[in-house]
Amino acid sequence: MTTIPALAERIVDAMGRLVALAEAVDDEWTYIHDLEAVWVARLRAVAAERVSEAADPAIEPAIEPAIDQLVAEVGLITDPHRAIDWLSTLPQATLVAFGEEAW
């Protein structure tokens, strides 16, 4: 059974792919890694809260396809500048899918 922490980790992996692409923009190296660090921390904190609060770990059926789609979107990105935009956008969209505040 898929859980919110497992889905969050899929997004964390996707963010890693965005970072690898975005690193081509030398001037933004620090910003890229700082962005990744704070958003990964936020996603993992949300996932941990869900685990501790859930009496029933089952997730809404629409969430997994949403995460599949967001990960697929990352797979389409080839431009490093677009990747930097998505390092901020992807976690926000993920949190919306989880039913959390997007920030």
Added chain:
Amino acid sequence: MRFQDAARDARAVVYAGIQADALVARMAALLDDATPSQRVLARAVMNGETTDPESWRVAFPRLFGRAAGSSEVSVERSEAILEASLAVANRGEQVRSQFRGAIVEAVTERLLARRVPVDVLRHERRILFDGVTAEIHPYDVTVEVPGAAEAYDCKWGARGISPDVLHQLDDARAHAAEEGERLLPVLVVFDARRSCEVRLARQTAPRTGTRLVSIETLDRLAGRRSVAPA
């Protein structure tokens, strides 16, 4: 301190055409009353590669359909935002970028118009101070009220926050104060505050006198509290 229209150079003329595009006004009208989650949808689609609307409906299940528990009105608005955002995304990379900036400016202006009279609201203005060389870059939006002026710089994403931007906003505030005037500089960013703070954390340019409005607090421009996520 006085305000002046920006020079109508070639860039300004081209950009004015984009600002006047009906799609910019339509998008701004939709985002004006949108929920925070709908604004994230707009940001994702206008930043995205996929132009298939169904893919975005799947990616944002809470904004479309019964699973979301959304009202008919909010689903209708989500659909309208999706359609308009895809229209922007389909304009091609360079034009898309210009449209996104113009949309942030237009929605800023619309929200401000709920709080201040329309006749004091202007865009693409320079601010002049005695004995100070004028900045070349105009302010995106200004509220020109004597004794309570406001100057807005609008950015699509946190990455747009640069030392130049912060210095220009703070310099305007400081020069106004030197003349005994009050000028509130505001940075509006269509991105999460968390990302803006990451960007700002390593900047040494002054920012304490500049207000930051991010995607989750846009409604404060209108003098209203941000709505709950939906």
